[in-house]
Amino acid sequence: MQHAHTGGPPNTLAPRDTSLWFNLEVSAQRFAQKTAIAFFGHALTFQALHAQATALAGWLQQAAGVKKGDRVLLYMQNCPQFIAACYAILRADAVVVPVNPMNKAEEFRHYVVDSGARVAICSADIAGACVCPDLPSGDGLTHVLVTQYNDALPTGGTDAPPAWLTVTHPLPQGAGLTVTHWADALAARYEPAPHTAGPDDMAVLPYTSGTTGFPKGCIHTHRSVMHNTVGSSIWSDCRAESVVLSVLPLFHVSGMQHGMHAPIYSGATIVMLPRWDRQRAAQLIARFGITHWMGNPTMVIDFLASPDVDTLDLSSLRHIGGGGAAMPEAVAQRLKARLGLNYLEGYGLSETMAATHNNPAGAPRQQCLGLPTFNTAARIVDPETLAALPANTVGEIIVAGPQVFQGYWRQPEATRAAFVELDGLRFFRTGDLGRMDETGYYFMTDRLKRMINASGFKVWPAEVENLLYQHPDVHEACVIGTRDPYRGESVKAVVVLKADAQGKTSAEDIIQWARQNMAAYKCPRVVAFADALPKSSAGKVLWRELQDRENAPAAAIAMPPPNAP
Incomplete structure (x- = not known):
């Protein structure tokens, strides 16, 4: 069945009964060299x-004692080692637990304890966070595999x-912690046991935060990850002849799917950029003939401001898309004028391993989530009654x-909630508010959950x-979003200082x-001091009241004066 709007991709995909490995x-085998x-x-061949x-x-199983279903933390920035490590974990029948490399030691501890991981694969610059000597008995890592980013750099390269990337960092040391260097693990040439993970075994445990403030692991099987891996390849027409710019963070589900799993499934070439750099991005597009780039609107805004955009040949680009925030219409028009391409927005969450909605290339809408993707049912419902709502009525997606x-x-109550x-289908409540128009396109209007969206990074207050x-010095704190x-x-953090810190x-x-x-993206950019925080009769901080106050000036400016034409 074809999407009525485009005559393009079918609405359904046949299930794949294999593992991601x-x-x-x-x-x-197909594209060996x-x-x-x-x-x-x-250049690393397939x-x-x-x-x-x-x-x-083999190292994970024989040296680190990893068994089927064990969780293994993967903690580094985008580099070839991330991809090799991710697929090694999958080959060992274990579970990939991607961790944001911007997380500090205190944040990292939660992943260690909550996932129950005993093994981590990380980069040397942040490996010190893996040494957690004061964890409760029985918790904590036993083995850490450490890579230097320069392990993936050629000697004498041009x-x-x-x-x-070129700095060599010291390896961490900790009591009871066995630390192995990347090169040594490869040189050992351990042979892994036969691969037994199937489509319904757990494959990836990405963490997402919630209103409780503590990140929660999202259980994904090989089948759930595979569905969007295949789906994104078809939707974006990614094939063996494609060249993909991998610049979204691989620890995040969007980067993982579009910058790693989909191109490996398709046999496409991945051109890696560990951190966003508009000049290097433009040069890589021209040099490698990059065809696919998934990036957030902030990247595109910065990219179009680069002088290289007007001097380099960027004609190879065929697909630019992303999500995390709405693309401003003026920027989308500039992109269309310069490259002849529409920015194709999509929508998804860690709980859905990226996309549930995408804009089709043949009929995209701007500042729109798009249409439900393959085999996906979506509805707009009343958040209280869960009754289906008519077109153009705002409700929960x-x-x-x-x-x-x-x-x-390990969160059965959160899972139940x-x-x-409905009608025999198990629907996930996204907590996002939106509407669907008469033609089936979905639009975001607000968030039911308490969340701040900073350049596509989700920050949970x-x-x-x-x-x-x-x-x-902090007595109380309430975190809100500021424009x-x-x-x-x-x-923005509204802080009540302790008495002896006030004025100091x-x-x-x-x-x-x-x-x-x-992590830098979580850090308050603005701090305001208050004598007290507004609270309910039950003593609960009224964060919505503070958020409304923050939004009020901007809203007042945007409103026309009384009796305006």
């Missing part, structure tokens, strides 16, 4: 990537990588499909508050402390 195995990953002058992942899987997660790791059964409460012309939203601790002191103790 099988995708690399097939591409390594083809470049799988290009990274600052280093055959070589397969060999690395196989050897590391491409000058950023300086931070709920989704059902093969890409929807199984539930939250996240799902509702309660998590930031929990960290701020560790500051010795930001570049990032869309930024984090400055807003900048709080901000600097936050930068040392939490």
